[in-house]
Amino acid sequence: MAMERVPMTTEGFRRLEEELHRLKSEERPRIIQAISEARAHGDLSENAEYHAAKEAQGLNEAKVAELEDKLSRADVIDVSTLSGDTVKFGATVKLVDEDTDEEVTYKIVGDLEANLRDGKISISSPIARALIGKSKGDSAEVTTPKGARSFEILNIDWK
Incomplete structure (x- = not known):
């Protein structure tokens, strides 16, 4: 069975690499x-510090393994080389909510990089899925927990 590739931006890949390095070289x-x-404190069966440290070790090694797995499956996409008139992975899309006239800007990134506070949405999120393939001036219908919303695409950027 082929490993599923995980799309991510160059920046997202670098951030994961830095975290992996920190876990291995510091933690x-x-x-x-x-x-x-x-261990130097003697009896291990009663030793809370020892058990806490062993547990921390297990958690750290699990995190290391998880990051190594994600990095090995990363399909790194250099967004600066992308262009085009339709929305796809890596695009920064400026939208206006057709009901509220509120403008929002989202960058479409991999699942591991998504962070709504930074305006980064996952390629597999409902909004991104509604936008993929659309062009400037198109409308996108998105079903959100608060009901259906309609956005018009004001701009597509590749910065």
Whole structure:
């Protein structure tokens, strides 16, 4: 079975790499140190510090494995090389809500990078799915938890 590729921007890939490096070069040694200090306190069965450090080690190693997996499956897309008149992965899309006239700008990114506070929405989100393939001036109907909303695409950018 082929591994599913995970689309992500160059920036998102770099952020995951930095986090992986931190977990391996800072967290791992710190936890190993904590385990050996706790071990020095004697009886391991009663030793809360030892058990906490071992648990932290397990969690850290699980995070390392998860990040390595995501990075190995990353399909890195350099957004600066993209262009075009239709919405696709990596596009920054300026919209206006046709009911409220409220303007919003979203960048369409991979699932792992999505962060609504930064205006980054996942390629698999309902809004992104409604926008994909559309052009400037088109309307997109999106079903949200608050009901159907209609957006007009004001601009598509590749910065």
